[in-house]
Amino acid sequence: MKAGEARAYVRCADDESIWRELDGLNLVFHRPSGLTHMLTSPLPEICAALDNQPVTAATLLERLSARFDLGEEGDALAALEAHLAELAALGLIGSQPCAIA
């Protein structure tokens, strides 16, 4: 991803991964890679807030803020962007360039 390039994030097809909850952890088996991931909060909540329509991190933050107390907006957005980049790198969510600044 180029610096400063806006990205939009989207939920992956449901059959791409299998989710199981184990005492507070979320186990995710990612079918395309065959890898197992263990996710803790807030990553499962971020994945759950995405749907089939690509959204920017800022839009997603609004969506999450309606449900969770996320603290200072500037810090929260930076943290959310980092989590989204991490999830996209694992293939657990989709990521695409976005025209919206």
Next chain:
Amino acid sequence: MRHSLTLAIGPATFRIGSAWEQPIAQLRALYAAYPQDAAAIADYAVRLEPAGPLRRWWRPSVRIAGDHMLPDAAPMALRHGLLAAEMGMNLQMALGWRRHLLIHASSVEKGGRALVMTGESGSGKSTLAALLGERGWRFMGDEFALLDLADGRVHPFPRLVSLKNAAIGVMRAEVNDATRFGPMMRETPKGDIVHLIPPQDSIARMREPARPALLLFPRYGFARDVRPVGQGEAFMRLTQASTNYVALGEAGFDALHRFVTGVPALAVDYESGAAALDIIDALWGEVA
């Protein structure tokens, strides 16, 4: 190869070939009660070869070869040929087995239910399983527990028990039958080793799986303590203890998830074999 033996242990059949007679003769004797059908189709071939052109006679050194190999395995002295054969068989299972989720764990059974113990080398899982096998439990294996991908039961793999160092004296005091012990192999890469033939009942029932009832993570040499292990932690530790979890893909994920959600898991620290047996008795009373 000049000398060979076909041998079934649990669900796996091995054909072991050797340039020398001694390791095959020792295996044939120690595995006398196991199926040794020369016409059986083997899952794996293990070969004990001279490490160099002259090494069959001159300071004989054994190189382990087979269907699945580690490229940089060091050759071993011929006097440790029996150990080389055992290591060769273990290696085939660890690297090649796909019919079950293979967990580096010992297991014993009572009343149709299995106790599975996993831990690092030196945790005592092997010695504890051997001890329990002499005290009313069915010994199912000291090295690999094979988890059924379809129904979650544990299948036995009751190979010879590999007793190392202090465990040799512990089991000599427990088993009053010298014919069940193999030759003493001193100064092997793993220390002193003696193999112990599992009890007759264990071998006769080696195709009989059992439903897992309790998972323990034993740790020898620490003050007595018993702690619950969360399902997430158990899952993570078992992926590390499995040699084929990644290769099995989704089937392995499902099998391991079923195992950790269906079986209580506990970490057990203990200072002596007697203490561990006490703890296991008490814990088994609670789950059985």
